Amino acid sequence: MSTKRGERRILAAAPSTEAPLLAVEDFRTHFETPAGLVKAVDGVSFTLERGKTLGIVGESGSGKTVLSRSIMGLLTARNVRRTGSARYNGQELVGVSNSELRALWGTEMAMVFQDPMTSLNPVMRIERQISEGLRYHHDISGDDAAQQALELLTSVGIPDPKRRLHQYPHELSGGMRQRVTIAIALACGPKMLFADEPTTALDVTVQAQILNLLNEQQRERHMAMVLVTHDLGVVAGRTDEIAVMYAGQVVEHAPTRTLFSNVRMPYTEALLKSIPKLEQPSHTRLQIIGGRPPDLIHPPKGCRFAPRCPYAQPKCHEEQPPLVEAETPGHLYRCWFPVGTDAGREALERNLAHHVPAAEAAVTGDSAAAGRVEVEADASGPATTTTDGDDT
């Protein structure tokens, strides 16, 4: 496909109102490295409707950034292998050229990055950074682009926007810089916005303002949004659904309320216990998840969370659990001994009786026990319990 002016939007020129805006199926992104194939994203599936927000949550290294960048086609290195399917507005994105994917950036899909200082050009005035995309995609005059840049800066809540247009990034505060990157991302009216840890580089007081701004803009523009974070607290009141990632896979996916009220996956439960809660007395120790995420070149043969899981049984180390549906609609999880079920309760009790460190750490919040998880997982692999559990 050509990328000449006027032909840039061909990939998205066959809109389907029936299909979800984004449909990802068995999507994989692997990296060829001298040490072996890094399976950073390994069989992820989800759909996202127009106007909806999906939170993607997981520890560092779980594959959140690779997933969103790979869907957008931002990973262009020669060692990247993208397979499976990612359909945007009915059009397949896997297997198409980088230049075709690039044609969707800005007008169809856009991204707000973690650190505004690295995504903004330090030697270019704000006005030019916003208007460049507008002029590239819409072929409008410099004056019109400047006027639109002013309107965009106003809409993202930048005080004294006229003055700011003529400044450089270093003259703005961190919060204002992130507002500018949001203005740039919104400039060409994308239908889908990826926000990858958009507030982690900002101080706490500004974080909520930026998240509120993203939510406002998403609602006003009826965009779909993927909000990537390692913090379940961030996505709690701001998303329609949450997908929890662990070691390159989605391990639980549910409507946001369901996830918080009816968690099934022990990994999600552990993430929930690591969020501070208002009702907790001050100085309450937050739970840490003992151990480390697995090697993505040689992931464990069974459940990838097994070496760190308080509920793990021998079966978990042998067989990879499939994604199954819970009773509540739209709720999927990957676990043989789910939280909140008899099988889960019995598994946890067995592990406590055998003094399995992960189980003791989860129940008592004891960080010394959490510290032993890593040692045991590294030294001996599978946990030491011997009783076989039932399937659920």
Ligand SMILES: Nc1ncnc2c1ncn2[C@@H]1O[C@H](COP(=O)(O)OP(=O)(O)OP(=O)(O)O)[C@@H](O)[C@H]1O
């Ligand atoms: N170019 C690359 N080559 C090899 N491995 C890579 C490459 N890029 C990412 N990875 C690996 O892919 C895995 C997933 O990385 P990713 O950046 O998606 O994690 P993340 O969930 O976004 O973590 P964080 O919360 O720290 O941002 C990591 O193990 C990372 O080391």
Ligand code: SF4
């Ligand atoms: S109980 Fe087993 S299958 Fe479920 S998360 Fe733990 S290790 Fe994985």
Ligand SMILES: [Mg+2]
């Ligand atoms: Mg990341």
